[in-house]
Amino acid sequence: MGQPSPVAQDSPTGQDSPTEQDHAAAGHAEPAARSPYAEHTARLTRSLAHALVSENDDAELAETVRALATRLLDASEAPAAVTVDDPHPRSGFRRDITPITSAVNPLAPPMAIRREGDESVSDVALPLQYQGPPARVHGGIVALMLDQVLGNAAHSTGLPGAYTRELTITYDAATPLDRPVQVVGRIDRVEGRKRFMSGEVLVDGAPSARAHGLWISPR
Numbered sequence: 001m002g003q004p005s006p007v008a009q010d011s012p013t014g015q016d017s018p019t020e021q022d023h024a025a026a027g028h029a030e031p032a033a034r035s036p037y038a039e040h041t042a043r044l045t046r047s048l049a050h051a052l053v054s055e056n057d058d059a060e061l062a063e064t065v066r067a068l069a070t071r072l073l074d075a076s077e078a079p080a081a082v083t084v085d086d087p088h089p090r091s092g093f094r095r096d097i098t099p100i101t102s103a104v105n106p107l108a109p110p111m112a113i114r115r116e117g118d119e120s121v122s123d124v125a126l127p128l129q130y131q132g133p134p135a136r137v138h139g140g141i142v143a144l145m146l147d148q149v150l151g152n153a154a155h156s157t158g159l160p161g162a163y164t165r166e167l168t169i170t171y172d173a174a175t176p177l178d179r180p181v182q183v184v185g186r187i188d189r190v191e192g193r194k195r196f197m198s199g200e201v202l203v204d205g206a207p208s209a210r211a212h213g214l215w216i217s218p219r
């Protein structure tokens with residue numbers, strides 16, 4: 001079996017952390033502290049997800065995975081016995097468990113979002129497990145990436161927390177797998193509780209998908 005395709009940077013999001021009020025408004029408690037064990041396991045699970053949808057075979061790797069699965073099972077029964085270094089130590093970062101930017105959620109590539117001027121930006125290359133039509137990223141995943149990056153931009157200015165109220169995606173062209181694409185989002189205008197947002201997925205600088213959306217803060 002070949003190496004899994006490179007996934008997005010295995011790092012946290014750069015996304016603004018939700019406040020305690022955000023968590024309270026969202027109806028859940030503050031997540032538990034970060035776990036390096038969870039983060040490493042998520043990385044492994046991403047690689048396994050890629051291996052499962054690939055059609056390659058490699059007996060030596062299969063044996064390595066079998067041994068690792070045994071070790072992981074032991075570790076899950078006695079997690080304190082396993083010592084790992086946190087590759088992304090941060091202080092004060094609340095744990096991100098979203099299925100798109102989280103380092104510890106294996107459903108997430110994960111995307112890392114940064115600020116560039118007035119925009120939120122993420123460079124990402126999605127591997128095979130995000131495929132829709134052959135060689136193309138699934139349209140729902142494209143919408144997920146845009147939702148997250150526009151949401152990041154909506155929260156980037158110190159404005160209160162807001163939810164996606166409306167999100168329209170226009171798919172102009174294929175978003176390719178296994179190639180770097182750039183996801184960009186920005187605030188177009190603010191009207192009271194409403195933030196009107198826009199963004200794109202760029203492939204070699206040209207939009208493969210465009211998004212327009214409305215984010216609203218709860219009353």
Ligand SMILES: CCCCCCCCCCCCCC(=O)SCCNC(=O)CCNC(=O)[C@H](O)C(C)(C)COP(=O)(O)OP(=O)(O)OC[C@H]1O[C@@H](n2cnc3c(N)ncnc32)[C@H](O)[C@@H]1OP(=O)(O)O
Pocket residue numbers: 018021022023025026098147148151161162163164165166194214216217218219
């Ligand atoms: C607290 C925040 C927490 C944030 C956590 C961050 C973590 C990030 C994690 C990642 C998250 C990733 C992202 C996610 O997954 S976000 C999760 C997915 N989204 C949701 O769950 C949101 C569901 N919707 C709601 O909860 C409510 O609708 C909210 C709270 C948003 C507003 O409820 P509210 O009861 O206040 O209002 P309303 O819904 O009756 O709407 C009525 C208003 O909207 C106006 N309107 C409607 N359409 C349009 C239009 N096209 N052009 C212009 N205006 C338009 C309309 O005129 C009216 O305005 P006005 O007459 O009042 O002036």
